[in-house]
Amino acid sequence: MGLQPCARIGILGGGQLGRMLAMAGARLGLDMVIFDPEPDCPASRVAADTVTAPYADLDAVARFAASVDAVTYEFENVPVETAAEAARHAPLRPGVKALEAAQDRVTEKRFLNAHGAPTVEFRPVDSAQGARAAADALGAPGILKTRRMGYDGKGQAVVRDPAQAADAFDQIGARPAILEAFAPFTRELSIIAARGLEGQVTAFPLSENIHGGGILRETRAPAAASDAVAAEAWRIAEAILSALDYVGVLTVELFELEGGRVLVNEIAPRVHNSGHWTEAACRVSQFEQHIRAVAGWPLADPAPVRPARMINLIGEDAAQWADWLADPSAVLHLYGKRRARPGRKMGHVTLLGD
Amino acid sequence: MGLQPCARIGILGGGQLGRMLAMAGARLGLDMVIFDPEPDCPASRVAADTVTAPYADLDAVARFAASVDAVTYEFENVPVETAAEAARHAPLRPGVKALEAAQDRVTEKRFLNAHGAPTVEFRPVDSAQGARAAADALGAPGILKTRRMGYDGKGQAVVRDPAQAADAFDQIGARPAILEAFAPFTRELSIIAARGLEGQVTAFPLSENIHGGGILRETRAPAAASDAVAAEAWRIAEAILSALDYVGVLTVELFELEGGRVLVNEIAPRVHNSGHWTEAACRVSQFEQHIRAVAGWPLADPAPVRPARMINLIGEDAAQWADWLADPSAVLHLYGKRRARPGRKMGHVTLLGD
Numbered sequence A, B: 001m002g003l004q005p006c007a008r009i010g011i012l013g014g015g016q017l018g019r020m021l022a023m024a025g026a027r028l029g030l031d032m033v034i035f036d037p038e039p040d041c042p043a044s045r046v047a048a049d050t051v052t053a054p055y056a057d058l059d060a061v062a063r064f065a066a067s068v069d070a071v072t073y074e075f076e077n078v079p080v081e082t083a084a085e086a087a088r089h090a091p092l093r094p095g096v097k098a099l100e101a102a103q104d105r106v107t108e109k110r111f112l113n114a115h116g117a118p119t120v121e122f123r124p125v126d127s128a129q130g131a132r133a134a135a136d137a138l139g140a141p142g143i144l145k146t147r148r149m150g151y152d153g154k155g156q157a158v159v160r161d162p163a164q165a166a167d168a169f170d171q172i173g174a175r176p177a178i179l180e181a182f183a184p185f186t187r188e189l190s191i192i193a194a195r196g197l198e199g200q201v202t203a204f205p206l207s208e209n210i211h212g213g214g215i216l217r218e219t220r221a222p223a224a225a226s227d228a229v230a231a232e233a234w235r236i237a238e239a240i241l242s243a244l245d246y247v248g249v250l251t252v253e254l255f256e257l258e259g260g261r262v263l264v265n266e267i268a269p270r271v272h273n274s275g276h277w278t279e280a281a282c283r284v285s286q287f288e289q290h291i292r293a294v295a296g297w298p299l300a301d302p303a304p305v306r307p308a309r310m311i312n313l314i315g316e317d318a319a320q321w322a323d324w325l326a327d328p329s330a331v332l333h334l335y336g337k338r339r340a341r342p343g344r345k346m347g348h349v350t351l352l353g354d
Helices: A016-027 A042-046 A058-066 A080-087 A096-103 A105-114 A128-138 A162-171 A227-243 A277-281 A286-294 A315-325 B016-027 B042-046 B058-066 B080-087 B096-103 B105-114 B128-138 B162-171 B227-243 B277-281 B286-294 B315-325
Strands: A008-012 A031-036 A049-052 A070-073 A122-125 A142-146 A156-159 A177-181 A185-195 A201-203 A207-212 A215-221 A248-257 A262-268 A308-314 A330-334 A345-352 B008-012 B031-036 B049-052 B070-073 B122-125 B142-146 B156-159 B177-181 B185-195 B201-203 B207-212 B215-221 B248-257 B262-268 B308-314 B330-334 B345-352
Touching: A008 A016, A008 A080, A016 A031, A016 A042, A016 A286, A016 B016, A016 B042, A031 A042, A031 A058, A042 A049, A042 B016, A049 A058, A058 A080, A070 A080, A070 A286, A080 A096, A096 A105, A096 A262, A105 A122, A105 A177, A105 A262, A122 A128, A128 A142, A128 A162, A128 A177, A142 A162, A156 A162, A185 A227, A185 A262, A185 A286, A201 A227, A215 A277, A227 A248, A227 A262, A248 A286, A277 A286, A277 A308, A277 A330, A277 A345, A308 A315, A315 A330, A315 A345, B008 B016, B008 B080, B016 B031, B016 B042, B016 B286, B031 B042, B031 B058, B042 B049, B049 B058, B058 B080, B070 B080, B070 B286, B080 B096, B096 B105, B096 B262, B105 B122, B105 B177, B105 B262, B122 B128, B128 B142, B128 B162, B128 B177, B142 B162, B156 B162, B185 B227, B185 B262, B185 B286, B201 B227, B215 B277, B227 B248, B227 B262, B248 B286, B277 B286, B277 B308, B277 B330, B277 B345, B308 B315, B315 B330, B315 B345
Parallel strands: A008 A031, A008 A070, A031 A049, B008 B031, B008 B070, B031 B049
Antiparallel strands: A122 A177, A142 A156, A142 A177, A185 A201, A185 A207, A185 A248, A207 A215, A215 A308, A248 A262, A308 A345, A330 A345, B122 B177, B142 B156, B142 B177, B185 B201, B185 B207, B185 B248, B207 B215, B215 B308, B248 B262, B308 B345, B330 B345
């Protein structure tokens, strides 16, 4: 059923998530193979093999997938045709369905609502006039986002007044969009859940996430949360995993509202920045948990050994690496990126508490 | 002084120790480069680059060393000429002196005794007659060992009676040898110590080691040991590190005798099987500690987060991998070796305690 040791797992995408997945797979004796358009991508330097080709090169994708025993991906914007081609040659875990659900914000919210996962109210927007109409209907403030390819706060504009909606639509590139009602959240949480090949579901405790400039800056885990919030997060994660017949780690980003109500912000069909703390603080990391699922192996106990605080090193933050290295409470992880650019995730630090 | 992130570190030797060192280096953003005579060695599959050439190919060694910012090694039997050639092109950490001290059992014991580290009594043996004379002088039982290239109990013969000494010499291949008095030890301990580029010394707590058939089977750490034994182990480790002007992790294997006296069995100028538990149970593993030293970076706090029991998976033990994977208290680590052979170290399991 499951793979054998020394089997080969392919990863579509070779950034830091692919790199950490590759190392987790190697620790379990697997040969990890990376597919990425960029030569010298971070994951290539810890993998047994690397294929460098565009995602649109379906012949290369086919050869890559045929050379491994299972394929997974490190990011939700893998083109669906690429993933589907890979799935013709090896088990793709998680599957194409998860990509389709996660790549388009309108599809995603409809999918979530259909499976009992509450979100903010929203309207699809296809034109400047449509943006205005949506803002009139939903009320302000709202957030206009491109339906596709947004991440780390890119492709978004706040609409403070319906009269600004048409301008906001132009500002994000006049592309198919979604207007989301503003969620009056008190904090952002996430749950990193996993589903095994035979349907076993498990989840790390909730993380509390602090963003700045649209980018995750810091995670604290386990988040102090009520039993009701924890149970609701678990219920939502389980419903999504089951609806997608999912195999692997899935992240659900949540808004916690005044009074403890919870809305889903978005889902990521992959390991997630808000789960990096698990590597230093749990017996099993989110990366190993994902590899276990992809390999068809039993999931491990996600209970943390220590509470943790994870700080992202973004852009020039990475220049502080030597200070972190000298901090006796810090576990430093750098991604091997050759150049720091503003907003680029260069590494992270996990501080272990008692 | 220290290396920069994305610097390159070369490792002479690409077995499981090189593999775990390479992953520890990658976690710190370094590019790791392996030198090993065997194609497809375990470490090659987690490294940025690999040079496949015999250790005697000094041109290949020179090119390898010139392509990296520092060189280290994963085993003490790297030929001294190979190490010396590498040292001409990049800082070699630890240095040639440590190899010279560790490769020959007679040189090693003389070095240890000269620096206040007690060992069993011993006699160099160069002939069958010499073996008999040494056994008469030392008394029986004793252990006759080849001076060089012994590991995991290979090249050894017990001499129960001086009359057997000449036969024992033939049995181990009639090579330059050492007769060691038998140490009436109650248990075997080891200390994994490290010295930084600027002389900082640190050590993980003592490990208690259980051997079977000459191979380490199990380590328990931290070992329950008296303050006096712990202090003596620390004193010995520090004296050796300082005498060798050492940079990196060094392992001292110890015999504990009735009454708490301690003798050094042998030293290994490298990370060690009895330190594998640190990966799962400490904030910093022996592998990261070694890389920190080699990179000229500060050493980290070696205090364990949890007590641990490490079980080696040797030869066919590895067939139990699926059971260990399903054990909620176990952290499994497999080395990616393609074939299990009797006595071959295939992986290990760390059980975390409270």
